[in-house]
Amino acid sequence: MRKSIFLVAMASVVGCMAVSAQSSVPEPEDYENMSSTRTLVVRDDNFMSDFNLKIESVMEKEWKPTQYEFIDRKEFEVKKNDPSYSFLLTTTVTYEKDKTKARYTYLSFLMGKEKVKVNSMPDLISIPLAYASVQDQKYVYKMSAFIRFIQKHVELMKEQPKLISKTPLMYYNKNIKSLVGKTLYLVKEDLEKKMQTEAAVAKVYPHKFKFVTEKEISEAIDKGEKDVVFLHKVGPEVAKYNTRCFKIIMGADDSEIYYFDWHNIDKKTPDRLLESDFKKMGKR
Numbered sequence: 041m042r043k044s045i046f047l048v049a050m051a052s053v054v055g056c057m058a059v060s061a062q063s064s065v066p067e068p069e070d071y072e073n074m075s076s077t078r079t080l081v082v083r084d085d086n087f088m089s090d091f092n093l094k095i096e097s098v099m100e101k102e103w104k105p106t107q108y109e110f111i112d113r114k115e116f117e118v119k120k121n122d123p124s125y126s127f128l129l130t131t132t133v134t135y136e137k138d139k140t141k142a143r144y145t146y147l148s149f150l151m152g153k154e155k156v157k158v159n160s161m162p163d164l165i166s167i168p169l170a171y172a173s174v175q176d177q178k179y180v181y182k183m184s185a186f187i188r189f190i191q192k193h194v195e196l197m198k199e200q201p202k203l204i205s206k207t208p209l210m211y212y213n214k215n216i217k218s219l220v221g222k223t224l225y226l227v228k229e230d231l232e233k234k235m236q237t238e239a240a241v242a243k244v245y246p247h248k249f250k251f252v253t254e255k256e257i258s259e260a261i262d263k264g265e266k267d268v269v270f271l272h273k274v275g276p277e278v279a280k281y282n283t284r285c286f287k288i289i290m291g292a293d294d295s296e297i298y299y300f301d302w303h304n305i306d307k308k309t310p311d312r313l314l315e316s317d318f319k320k321m322g323k324r
Contacts, residue, residue: 064156064159064160064161064162064163065162065163065204065205065206066151066162066163066164066197066204067162067204068197068198068201068204070151070162070164071164071194071197071198071201071204072198073123073151074105074106074126074151074164074194075105075106076124077106077123077124077125077126077151077152078106078107078108078109078124078125078126079103079105079106079107079108079109079125079126079127079128080108080109080110080111080115080116080119080125080126080127080128081095081099081108081109081110081111081127081128081129082110082111082112082113082116082127082128082129082130083095083110083111083112083113084130084176085112085113089176090175090176090177090180091130091176091180091183094180094181094183095180095183096110098183098184098187099187101184102184102187102188102191103187103191104191105191105194106126108128116129119152120152120158120161121152121153121154121155121156122152122154123151123152123153123154124152125152126149126150126151126152126164127148127149127150127151127152127161128147128148128149128190129147129148129150130145130146130147130148130169131145131146131147131148131166132144132145132146132172133145133146133166133168135284138282138283138284139282140280140282140283142171142276142280142283142284143171143172143173144168144170144171144172144274144284144286145168145169145170145171145172145174146166146167146168146169147166147167147169147186147190148163148165148166148167149163149164149165149166149190149194150162150163150164151164164190164193164194164197165190165193165194165208167186167189167190167209167288168274168286168288169186169274170274171274171275171276171277171283173276174276174277178277179272181254181255181257181258181261182257182258182261182270182272182290184261184262184295185261185270185290185291185292185295186295188295189290189295189296189297192295192296193208209288209297209300210300212296212297212298212299212300213299213300213301215296215297215298215299216298216299216320216321216323217323218296218298219247219269219289219298219299219321220247221247221248221267222247222248222267222268222269222291222298223247223248223249223250223267223268223269224245224247224248224249224250224269224270224271224289224321225249225250225252225256225257225260225268225269225270225271225292226241226249226250226251226252226270226271226313227251227252227253227254227257227271228251230271230273230312230313231312231313232310232312232313232314232315233310233312234315235312235313235314235315235318238251240315241318244315244318244319244322245318245319245321245322246322247321247322257270257292260292261292263292264292264293265292265293266293267293268291268292268293269289269290269291269292269298270289270290270292271287271288271289271313272287272288272289272290273285273286273287273288273311273312273313274286274287274288275305275311275312276305276311277311278311280305280311281305281306281307282304282305282306283304283305284302284303284304284305285302285303285304285305285309285310285311285312286300286301286302287299287300287301287302287313287317288300289321298321299317299320299321301317301320
């Protein structure tokens, strides 16, 4: 996976610095050392962006493991090689074998490291948020769940370092069977067209589900509603073939990931949650 780091707005690349290199798989000591760092949250250059407004309130409410402060892009460039800091920031990812050169925005938690470029900083965990061209309002309402998940993942890697890998999110598919008894919140437009009815979903998915609005998902996350899980879909939102669609099912109360997968977008597999995803999640 090739990463380009953009320390500004998710949807804007004006005035930002991009660096390309192979992503860095962390070592067990990187997770151990995180708790003794000060976490620097890199702000969007657009001061009034939805991300900036949301991340401040979310960090105050949710962040527990370290002291933190907010910095701008210039400060990051000065401090990124200092191992006494960890960094929470947005990154833009492209894939080497992807001929479309599509850019995907991730939320990344990196460790400072001496004498390395941005892309060689240990990546404790990165979560896909959206395509770089998609406005941040599309996902910021889920930010509390993402921040809680990051903290849980770091603790898990500290406890079980054998789980550290290049594809950390795939590990959580072990939780698919735990969807029993939970209600899956779905925004209808995030599903492929033939699955946009209750009858179609119920035919292949044996667990509870509910069609909801983005506002209802936001409220479930903020309230930590028990036994509610929600879909986080990452796609271009317009027809772009041979690019990727990421699909994550996450808990509103526990911020656990219950399902993670992705597919290439084409005429048969659109930028949506597919019937095949429901079948995978419905296996007992």
